[in-house]
Amino acid sequence: MKSRSNRLLHAWLAALALLSVYYLYRAVDYRFLHADRLGPSLLNKQLWYSCHALLALPVVFGAPLQFIPTLRQSAPRLHRAIGRAYVIGASGAALLAIYLGATIEYEGSRLSIVLTGGLWLFFTLVAWKAAVAKNFVAHRAFMIRSYAMALVLVWLRVMDDFQDYLFFYVQDEEMRDATREWASWVIPLIVVELWISWLPQVMRNKSVEPNPLRE
Numbered sequence: 565m566k567s568r569s570n571r572l573l574h575a576w577l578a579a580l581a582l583l584s585v586y587y588l589y590r591a592v593d594y595r596f597l598h599a600d601r602l603g604p605s606l607l608n609k610q611l612w613y614s615c616h617a618l619l620a621l622p623v624v625f626g627a628p629l630q631f632i633p634t635l636r637q638s639a640p641r642l643h644r645a646i647g648r649a650y651v652i653g654a655s656g657a658a659l660l661a662i663y664l665g666a667t668i669e670y671e672g673s674r675l676s677i678v679l680t681g682g683l684w685l686f687f688t689l690v691a692w693k694a695a696v697a698k699n700f701v702a703h704r705a706f707m708i709r710s711y712a713m714a715l716v717l718v719w720l721r722v723m724d725d726f727q728d729y730l731f732f733y734v735q736d737e738e739m740r741d742a743t744r745e746w747a748s749w750v751i752p753l754i755v756v757e758l759w760i761s762w763l764p765q766v767m768r769n770k771s772v773e774p775n776p777l778r779e
């Protein structure tokens with residue numbers, strides 16, 4: 565039973581890793597490999613796009629390894645080293661995402677991106693603090709939340725590729741872009757909270773817990 569759930573976890577992580585590399589390639593191709601898309605000068609976005617993408621690399625390549633239980637148990641030093649690279653990379657990339665999002669030309673996307681970046685930063689720092697305090701239950705939960713936010717890289721572009729099916733009811737192009745921007749992090753966050761927080765809370769064995777109303 566355990567090996568079956570481990571196989572499922574590995575398959576899921578491999579799928580996320582492959583999707584991340586594929587969409588990273590497309591994002592790099594879009595922004596860096598075509599003339600006139602990187603901004604007018606070094607300090608007017610060129611440097612910030614480049615640093616954002618570079619800092620996010622340990623997230624793309626490191627995060628899937630961090631969730632493999634056998635690797636965590638057999639190589640704890642490697643887990644800690646990748647974890648440090650993740651925290652530094654994700655925090656820097658999130659800060660730059662906030663700046664790039666606040667100044668993006670699409671006004672309907674600004675608040676959504678700034679909130680995503682803020683949550684990504686917050687979840688990452690809480691996960692790190694929890695690991696230092698050896699609170700591994702909170703550490704796991706906040707790492708999952710942080711990675712779900714980082715994967716906006718994937719969710720946004722999947723929603724873009726399938727927008728004619730997912731957002732067929734939104735005809736206006738700008739409205740559709742904004743809807744997609746919000747959906748790309750709100751929906752993954754709801755799914756993650758259902759999985760790690762809301763469902764476990766209501767399914768917990770009731771007989772084990774005292775009733776505070778009867779005290």
Ligand code: HEM
Binds near residue numbers: 591613
């Ligand atoms: C591992 C995660 C991530 C990677 C590898 C990554 C990578 C990239 C790359 C390569 C670009 C340039 C391509 C483009 O402009 O579309 C970019 C742009 C951008 N990213 Fe990320 N990103 C990640 C996560 C995020 C997250 C979570 C956010 C939201 C908070 C975000 C916000 C942005 C913004 C606002 C831009 C500029 C878009 C524009 O000006 O049109 N990124 N990212």
